[in-house]
Amino acid sequence: MQFVADLHVHTVASGHAYSTVLEIARAAADRKLAMIALTDHGPGMPGGPHPYHFSNQVVIPAELFGVRILKGIEANVMDRDGRLDLDEGRLAKMDIVLAGLHTYCAPYGTVEENTTMMINAMKNPWVDVIVHPGNPEYQVDLEAVVKAAVRYDVALEINNSSLTVSRQGSAPYCHTLAGLAKTYGAKLIVGSDSHFALSVGDFGAAAALLAAEGIGPEMVLNTSLERIFAHLRRRTNRRHSF
Template identity: 70%
Template sequence: MKFVADLHVHTISSGHAYSTILEIVAAAAAKGLEMVAITDHGPAMPGAPCAYHFSNLAAVPPELSGVRLLKGIEANVIDRNGTLDLDNERLAKLDIVLAGLHTKCAPYGSVTENTAMMINTMKNPWVDVIVHPGNPEYPIDAEAVVQAAVEFDVALEVNNSSLTISRRGSKPRCEHIIRLAKQYGAKLIAGTDSHFALAVGELQQATELLEANGIGPEAVINTSLERIEKHLARRSNRRN
């Protein structure tokens, strides 16, 4: 499976990542990627940038070194209603919005509570992707989440970092979500969740898990610029 884009990448602005936009773009270009999304954490994460940072992403060119840049966010869910830590007015102006449950931001809860929180997040009209839904810190009813992802047309991420250096215990949960996504026809992406430029585009473990469960490139958004654009274009209908 070949990927044209990495849609989950952090810069030094996240406060716990270590590369600049220029370093990330250079790594993406060297690996033959056509697109990369800059998705720093929202303001609720300790060390993350303020809300104005995301408004000022307009200062970043849309393309560098032949690599298209999506200006986005990995927004943090901050309550059980699925509220995000950036207002909808700013979210609407970003190219891509990832959202996820993170320690220090989202409350822990039961399977029922976590599932409701994740589904409530999907109801936000600007959310494009739910990241690392297999995180064992927030156990969920995976079938209900996948069905909601189809209903609200939100993609679910297979997070390569969860399969390597973070969120231990994620693999069986990710595999379960992948199988359900195949059953119900949910959209998937593979993301590195890179916090250092050399990890950009490194999706081997996610690829292996997807392919082992019979997922072809047609079911994974970031294997095609056309699929990415089509998924993100559905946001335009929500501005009317």
């Protein structure tokens, strides 16, 4: 499976990542990617940037080294109502909005409580992708999550980092998620969740998982710029037109 974009990448602004925008863009160009999304954590994450960071992304060029740059966020879900850690005014100006449950931000709960929290985040009008929903730290009813993703037209991520260096124990949940996505027709993305430039565009473990589950490129948004643009265009009043 060929990927044209990495839609989940962190810069030094996240507080626990180690590369600059220029270093990341160069790495993406070396990987022959056509697009990356800068998705630093929201301000609710310890060490995360101030909300003004996201407003000021307008200063970043739309293209670097031949790679298109989307200005986004990995927002943190902060409570069981699905509230995110950036106001909707700023979220509306993002090219792409990822949202996820993270330690130190989202409360731990039962499977039912975690499921409700994740689905409530999907109801936010600006959320495009739920990241690492296979994280065993926040176990959810994966069938309910996949059905809700279809209902609210939100993509679900197969996170390569979860299968390699973080969120140990994610693999069986990600396999189940991929199988359910195939059954119900949910949109997927593959994200590197890169926190260092050399891992930008590293999708090896996630690609192997998708192959094992019989997932074709037509289900994965970041195998095609057209699929990415079509997904982002469903929000008609974004700052940019794609």
